[in-house]
Amino acid sequence: MTLIIGIKCSDGIVMGADGAATLGGGALGHFTVRQPVKKLAAIENSIIAGVSGPVGLAQRINGVMRQLWNSGQLASKQSFEAMTIIRNAIGEYLLVEIHYANKVAELLGTTKAGHSALTHTVIAAPIDQQLRLYQFDCGGAPEEATDDLPFIAIGSGQQLADPFLAFLRHVFWKDSLPNVAKGIFATLWSLEHAIRTNPGGVAEPMQLMILSKDEQDRCSVTEFAEEELEEHREAVREAESYLARFGREQGDAPPEPPPA
């Protein structure tokens, strides 16, 4: 069970993830325990990778991304070329797992077999001199976040996070990209919402990372410490409190309609 969120911002990329790993599943058919885990990986201080699904696949995808970056295969590429390169590189691993899952499905059924094969990936990386946000589906098919579709959610919490992110976007940054600060606020609120309302499996501790550029155009990945999120949590509570007070009488007496 996972929720990973990515938001393309005007001054960087924000990614957030819940922190619950559920063990078991697969051939066992049921989950055994839940453990805190970090689902976002900072790769060479230049890429953030978040993978839903089997941890082993996430480890391999992170390794592939590190290899692509260090070998310079993503350098001087346009965005669509980079998408294809990454797709081909991680697709090799994804398709192998799907192939074997098909075999296992004959014994265990498709649902159980799928647990060990199906994964989605979110990648934030500097490509073609811009900070970009991509998602890759279970077959490796890529899609880039744009100014019109600036957020991505993957994992079992996606069904909760997508409409909530759309609501936040409509309210707070309808006509433009948010800045990183607003992106963090929206990511944290969406994760909190999913953690509160999901039937189980998406849980604290949260993890938040930022991909940004400095004044010299150098990229870096910053992981937010838990204490840096405290004021955001307080801000979320106040925002919810505003909504809860909507329509209630506050302060001055309501205006009287003019007399007949």
Next chain:
Amino acid sequence: MQYPQPLHSRRIWSGLTALMMPSPKTEMYFDENSTFRSVDACSHLFSSCSTLEDNLFASIAINRGAGAALADALRYGWEISSPLVDYIRSMLSESPTHPGGYYIEEGEWGGVSKGGRDMLQNMNRQDWALLAVDRAGTGGLSPVQIQKILFLLGKELPNEITIPFYNFVPHNYGPFCKDVYSDAERLAADGLVAIERKSAGYPEYRITPPGSERAMAVAREATPRLLEYLESIVGWAQRQSFSGLVRAIYAKYPEFRVNSVFND
């Protein structure tokens, strides 16, 4: 000049008593307890005094230690004259056991120098967080409140706090310093502050009975002006909404707005 006359008289008397005591020592320094040592130094010290405030300072330094003298100098707004400052500085820099130890910067006596702040030896950075939480009473403080209260304290009364103080940087809701939280955690580990994380999801900081006792002791080291200001900003911060508090800080310190969530 404001100070309690009876105490003043007693201190002067104690100082004179000390001067009359013979001593073979010629070494001059403030010892590890910040107590002024050496009778010879005492006589030189007094000979360098040219005002009543100088004499008060010297006598308290001799009897209760340099930290107490500095605390009183701050508390009552004494202005120490240059010859005395020069003398103490030269004397301490020559000390064989405390070379380059405590000293007082000339011209900083409107408040207190770095050396002077160091001499407020009983206070450390986390004591300011403790005092703030203590002044909040049963209402406690939220993260944004404790951050902004300590920020205001450092900004508004820079000469009356110990150094190193908290180093605030512009964050998503204005001035922010991680050390505030780590100090609060340390205070909690010592049983002086209780940190409760309720359904709201963020922690709330409340003073404990041992914390309240410690805060009383710490308050003795702080100036009345600082304590009065702290009391007022804690009450003020508690009355503000989250956004009201943040916006008030932005209005006065717009340079801390650069990484803000808020638009205007």
